[in-house]
Amino acid sequence: MQALEQLVGQARDLADGGIGLSDKEAEVGRIMKICNACRYCEGFCAVFPAMTRRLEFGKADIHYLANLCHNCGACLHACQYAPPHDFAVNVPQAMARVRGETYASYAWPQAFGGLYKNNGLTVALALAGSLALFLVLALNFAGGIAHAPLSGNFYAIFPHDTLALLFGAVFAYAVLALGLGVRKFWREVSPGSFSGAATAEAAGDVLQLKYLDGGHGMGCNNADDAFTLLRRRFHHFTFYGFMLCFAATCVATLYHYLFGLHAPYALGSLPVLLGSVGGIGLLIGPAGLFWLNFKRHPLHGDAEQKPMDRGFIALLFLTSLTGLLLLALRDGPAMGLLLAIHLGVVMALFLTLPYGKFAHGVFRTAALLKWSIEKRLPNNLQLGSE
Amino acid sequence: MPDDNSRAVDVLVIGGGNAALCAALMAREAGASVLLLEAAPREWRGGNSSHTRNLRCMHDAPQDVLTDAYPEEEFWQDLLKVTGGNTNERLARLAIRESSTCRGWMRRHGVHFQPSLSGTLQLSRTNAFFMGGGKALVNAYYRSAAALGVEIRYGAPVDRLEVADGQFQAAWVGKERIAARACVMAAGGFESNREWLREAWGQNADGEWPADNFAIRGTRYNQGVLLKQMMSAGADFIGDPSQSHCVAIDARAPLYDGGICTRIDCVSLGIVVNKFAQRFYDEGEDFWPKRYAIWGRLVAQQPGQVGYSVIDAKAVGRFMPPVFPGAKADTLEHLARQLGLDEAAFVRTVGEYNAGCRVGSFDHTALDDCHTEGVSPAKTHWALPLDTAPFYAYPLKPGITFTYLGLKVNEQAAVHFAGRPSRNLFVAGEMMAGNVLGRGYTAGVGMTIGTVFGRIAGAQAAQAAMNQGVHHAGA
């Protein structure tokens, strides 16, 4: 039965010229043909100008456009062909569905692609496993999680080198896995060669989240057709908060190995300052994104990916929450327990980086860079219209 | 039920497109209480306005998204040309002048502009494009209206009006009577009313009713109910009742709301044949933006109201991609078979055309010297033989954009009865566009008229209502 369906699907793909496309990819192809004949949304984002440089939409083009889409929703609310119109054009949803597929197909190793599918479960398992790991480690090293106050000396519980090795390895793995995934994506459409200007532009687009500004600066859509800058702002809180926390860790590592300065660091010290400010950002950002995610218009994006979105947001929030709690209570008897929990959460976050929502930032960045390169190439189409 | 004027709303706006929203916003800004009745349910709100992409604006110097200058006189000359003089100069110049200042107000109500879309460079000087198109504009106006306290009701088609002595009394939605001190009608033309179109286009010599084969490019809700009501109330009309703006669109377009994407832009790059595989008009007469609007009528005059735009591989990538894939074949015979045309006749037509082509230097951006000789009808520009496989064909049928019949107005947008303006009944948009645009069309002028007269009608209605309020209070 399934074989028959496949055959029918293949025949249809051949007829459409959409050879070897999945159903979700074929839907993006179908919609792009309508958009390309309409083009009203050209001003919102990079997807439409990239689309107008094409007449046909093959698999690679579809993957590229899907990852370029920020799911801002503007082109859904503005679309004269959106449901209930028979054309049922829903760009953000079609793009999101393909994005989900691309994450799985770019995953390295390929066998782990399935982790994206039930990502809520993936995150839950990673979290449970990591927490268990650190609680057991705590029992092993310190002989128990309840202890006399240690004035914030984490290494009395977990030896520093053990931690550095463990997290260093997991982080390196995440970088490798994502790097190989991006390489696969990059090779699908060869956009041309890098230039300083293109790279700088793409970096600017990422760091400012340019395409969540709606093209007019008023922001993107969330619950309805009104524009809001909140999604952009909460992303900024999240991103820069995360980066500050990351910087805090890096500085602390430098202190440790280069200058022989060991934790705990004073409240006014650079690692603590960076971590606290970042941590607060990483509370506000994910909390806001979580709230927006719940209020999101039901036609935006892919409902099946909500567990992935929320799982990632929750991990970020917990990372920050447990980190700040640890800082606040590090001089008390609960330090060991809090530390184990915090490390467990961070480990879960790192483990799922290459197999969860984090990937969207990486592939989006690559797509934006492709676009910055592509738009500098001459356009061969000389289309005229009424 | 006795008429309880204290409960009546100040200004009733009938319609839910651009003109209605402009009127409602202006009336509310002037301090009137406003109720807007939109026939369509919320998800289909906005009428034809939600399919638009730009409005035409006069400007004397480059302005944000508009390049160069488009002075009043040039705009006026353009209108004069496209209407063949079928326009009212006072009202036209009023619309033109107001078009130079209305965009600040539009922005304040949330409309965003962008430079002309790719493929429409010819409009970058004259037309300001709405970012996201007309639906984004309509959304912005509805948000602004709601924020200002305009009461909005969807799924509320007005089916009857009460008018006495040229004064508006009330509107009826089903069994509900809605009284108001003043009223703005902005309910579009009658293009969605198939019966009326059938009557207007009549029967041809072959006994066909051409309008039965038309698609309506926009909303299904513009049934012309208010126009009919005004006819029986004895209002003054203007514009040719039998005429509509009609373009050739893809024959596979939906019956309603096919919008812009169903257009076919490759006519001038190839030939067009009818269902007997015969050419019937000069495909290269002029630039496509100047000719697309005559092709609807041309196709409507063909048997079965169909045509086929045929191109070869040389044309691919030179015109806006059509929404539906064309028939595609490696030989002309195969193409004819796919289209259900007589193969021999089709091959003969193409053969004669190819033999007649006098190819000079092809240039699609100029009225070039590629033309035919000894072929009737001639193709006077861009005539290249169809000789490079694969060949493509797109079926065409007429698509109605709007109708020209409208209510006669003055500078206050007042409805007239036997030459006398009503004190409290106003009209805007497509329902009165015939005053300015008695026939023909030039891109963006529909939204210009709707915006300008919508704003005027709203302000006038608010004034009329509030004067009446004072009058009543004193009585």
Ligand SMILES: Cc1cc2nc3c(=O)[nH]c(=O)nc-3n(C[C@H](O)[C@H](O)[C@H](O)COP(=O)(O)OP(=O)(O)OC[C@H]3O[C@@H](n4cnc5c(N)ncnc54)[C@H](O)[C@@H]3O)c2cc1C
């Ligand atoms: C595909 C397409 C593209 C176009 N593109 C452009 C363009 O780019 N630029 C341009 O200037 N013009 C364009 N036009 C023309 C333009 O759409 C019209 O000139 C303009 O929208 C008219 O505005 P309006 O408010 O009068 O009518 P509409 O926008 O059609 O609004 C009429 C409203 O009245 C409501 N209504 C109808 N009957 C009743 C009733 N009995 N009771 C209550 N409500 C009722 C309808 O539901 C609708 O909301 C285009 C038209 C089409 C079809």
Ligand code: SF4
């Ligand atoms: S999303 Fe809709 S309005 Fe926007 S370009 Fe596509 S078809 Fe046109």
Ligand code: SF4
């Ligand atoms: S959802 Fe936003 S980012 Fe995605 S294609 Fe539409 S306008 Fe562009």
